[in-house]
Amino acid sequence: MNFIRNPFSLKELSVEEPFCDRAVEMKELASHALNFANVVLYSPRRYGKTSLVKRVQNAIQGQGIITIYVDFFGVGNLEAVANKFATYLYSYCHHDENLFKKAMRLISIWRPVIKPDPEMGITITAEPTTQINGLALLEETFSLFGNFIKEHAPGFHIVLDEFQEITELRESKQIEGILRSQIQSHRNVSYFFVGSRRRILLDIFNDEKRPFYKSAINYALGPLPKEEAVSFVVERFSSAGKKCSPEIASRIYDKVRGYPYYLQRIPYSMYEISGKTVKDEDYERALREALQEEKPLFQAKVERLYPVWKQLLYALSGEPVASPLSTAYLKRHNLSSPGSTQPALKNLLMLDYIEKREDDGCYHIVDPLFDLYLKQSVTVEG
Ligand SMILES: Nc1ncnc2c1ncn2[C@@H]1O[C@H](COP(=O)(O)OP(=O)(O)OP(=O)(O)O)[C@@H](O)[C@H]1O
Ligand SMILES: [Mg+2]
Structure with a gap:
């Protein structure tokens, strides 16, 4: 069977996948990263923050920068914050034997645990080698990381995705204090604090009573620009052998006001239901389908x-x-x-x-x- 895969993607986009625009954002964010500036990157959900920061990291790796991505999503307690950081650090360093050894020597309170994994090849986790716990464990982790970075002059870029999750933890005030005091001594590092709960995230950095006050550049990620988004949709259809007019692509854009996820979600359904040429009614049906599919999520949002x-x-x-x-x-x-x-x-x-x-x-x-x-x-x- 000659199956042509749907050209629209609803998952976080890998650096190889087609990506619409964001040229200015890429340039500005890469520049902040290379200047070792800290950035708060925020937008509504599913705007492409994670996909974008991974591209920025990919672009600056060529400059010798070590890039580490940490996702704080669902971090349930204080120890998990330190553990996630150590885990992602070891996962990154694993690709380079010297670096891996250096990490084990310097971040000595965490030991990497490597297990075979049928899907991924291996998985790497981190286990503490020390009795200290709680806030002291977090402080020590970041302090040792401070020693680690001194040994790599070209510098580091660290993404802390879903950073606002730390505010959900009981000790959030102390965590903010510790992270801030450790991070400010890290000279050759740029930290990107990323999240979609915009008020919560921005309050961390813009409330003068809080430790992170004015310690990072506020960077809002906006909707996609119309011309580029319309061309992107038209071109994606054409890459898979179907024709979608710019007028129909424009209708989608206007309906969702340039919201990146929906600019893939609605065309995804349109591709599934249309013939060689996409018709207006395909768009209308796809919109209904997308809405129907999101309904349980929306209902839950209202019910709470x-x-x-x-x-x-x-x-x-x-x-x-x-x-x-x-x-x-x-x-x-x-x-x-x-x-x-x-x-x-x-x-x-x-x-x-x-x-x-x-x-x-x-x-x-x-x-x-x-x-x-x-x-x-x-x-x-x-
Ligand atoms: N520049 C882009 N070009 C094409 N599609 C995009 C672009 N940016 C985002 N998308 C679409 O949006 C979806 C969400 O992207 P991503 O997961 O990176 O967003 P996010 O802002 O990190 O979301 P969340 O707030 O849920 O973590 C992607 O699966 C893709 O469909
Ligand atoms: Mg994300």
Whole structure:
């Protein structure tokens, strides 16, 4: 059978996969990395942060920089923060025997454990070799890492992805303090702190009472630019032998406002259902399918909210506004009082469900399909 694989990808993109634009971001971020500046890279979910930082790391490796990527997603306790760091460090160094030996000698409180793995070949984890634990273990790990980096003059680039997860831990304040004091003495390193809970992440770096205050450049990753995104969609279809007009690709772009994940998700379904030439109805059906598929996730997002938060969310979906606490708006949407709506607004921002947009100064729903879902469920309910 002559199977042509769907040319759209819904997973984190490897450095070899087709990638739309981000040329300016690549250049600026690589430059910050080579200058050993620290960066907070933030955007809504599924905007391509992880795919992008991996490309930046790939690009600067040629300059002799050692690049390490650490994902803090789901880090459940303090020890796990140190453990993840040691694990990713050993996994990277494993490719270079000298470096691996150096890491074992200098990061002596962690021992690499190598196990065969049927899928990956091997997996590497790290085990502590010391009795110290808790905050002292974290401090010692980063302090020893400080010694390690001194021995590699070209320098390091460290990505700490989903960095905001540390705020979920009981000892988060002390963790921030330790990391900050250790990291500031690391001269030839650039740290990228990456995450999608924008308020939570930015508060770590922009609240003057917190240790990381003003220690990194704030870098927002925006939507994809229209012209490039439209060409990307058209070209991807053509690479797999199908024709999609720029007009249809534009419709997708406008519907999802350049949201990178949906610019692959909707065409993915369109590719599956269309013939040689993509038609308008293929787009419409693909949009319905994508929405249907995301529905359980959206339902769960709504169900976890208190009634007032929910009500405000539906209100902002139906009518984005600059001042949701004004008497007229509260009245129009049956919201009881500014006193109870104010915390709802704050929490929806913290969850990154809503954002205040610069173009019109209004609060909007961040995710365009979630917005569509909210609009439709109001219609169904009402
Ligand atoms: N420049 C791009 N070109 C094409 N597709 C992209 C691009 N950036 C992101 N995507 C799409 O978005 C998806 C999400 O990418 P990625 O996982 O890197 O985002 P993220 O911002 O790290 O997400 P999360 O916040 O969930 O960690 C990719 O699977 C891909 O479909
Ligand atoms: Mg990511």
